[in-house]
Amino acid sequence: MERRRSSWGSRTLVLIFASMLFVGLLAVPLSATSGDFDVSVDTTLTEDLSGRIRIIDDDVTLDCAGFRVVGPGSGDGITIDNRTNVTVRNCHVSGFDEGIDVFASTGVRLENNTVTGNSVNGIGVSSSTGGQVVGNTATANCTKVDFTCAGISVHSGTSGTVIDGNTVTDNVNTTPKGQAFGILVGGYGSGPTNATLSNNLVARNSHDGIHLGDADGNTIIGNTAIGNLRGGIDLHNGASNNVITDNVAISNTWSGFAVLGNVGVGSCDNNTLSGNWADSNDHGLELYEAVKAPKSYSPAGTSTPAMGAASVRFSKRWEYSNVSTLLFRNPTPKPGLISLLSRFQLRSENRDTST
Secondary structure, X not given: OOOOOOOOOOOOOXXXXXXXXXXXXXXXXXXXOEOXXXXXXXXXXXXXEEOOEEEOOOOOEEEOOOOEEEOOOOOEEEEEEXXXXXXXXXXXXXXXXXXXXXXXXXXXXXXXXXXXXXXXOOEEEEOOEOOEEEOXXXXXXXXXXXXXXXXXXXXXXXXXXXEEOOEEEOOOOOOOOOEEEEEEEEOOOOOOEOOEEEOOEEEOOOOOOEEEEOOEOOEEEOOEEEOOOOOOEEEEOOOEOOEEEOOEEEOOOOEEXXXXXXXXXXXXXXXXXXXXXXXXXXEEEEEEOOOOOOOOOOHHHHOOOOOOHHHEEEOOOOOHHHHHHHHHOOXXXXXXXXXXXXXXXXXXXXXXXXX
């Protein structure tokens, strides 16, 4: 998604400041009814705000204390641009393009916020390092016509982001080219690196629950993906050197887990998947790689009897390089494939509808 910068026009603020003599020591209570507001010291909201908030200094905490930040249907709700050590907590942000936007910043912590009803991303982080997105709720975002967006989105040039304990549900885009992910970690040319996604619940989103695209060296551990309308947890074009472990994927419309490379865009190399559980998905585990000429395959010949062909889908373009670059570097697919499947728990309820 192209980076948008907010346009800050004239202010129509009604502000009441208290304890002004102690701004160096105490948070400043902010009571506001409407307008755009710049935050340069620790600040606590004391009522709902109709307008946008921009953090304009380092080492600042904004605590909304559960109050709402409501937008006009456009712009960014809370903006953190080129800042260090900022915390935003307990905010309920709705009615913007992007609920909370972090750009070119270091050490930002977003915790216990609710972002809902924003037309693009609920939370967006780009070109930033060492951020933490913890314990937030992102629901019913990403409705803009033909946009690709998510409840929580981590864009290009971002490193070391921790995304932990969030609830990301019902982000749905019904427009013809729209794609609404639960958590999207992706970029082209300089994708996110070294992120940790842990203990998140992603459910009922209209695309993948968790999607990594062109993202390198990330860890996805202990997440639960339920009832998403595409995949549960997917690695896509150019996602390499990632670790996917101890996750659960249940009742997702397509794959529970998928590693999907693509010619001309990027193969998915050296990813490790272990200890995951896939149940009642269309197919539990899908491997798709086309970095060489397509090879024929036989589901019966590439599945273990204990697992059964119905538990795993192999696209017709699947071939040797997928297994050898995925985990085992084995010159033939069958031994590596069996080793891979032995580390998965794939229930028979995963249905193979491929032909």
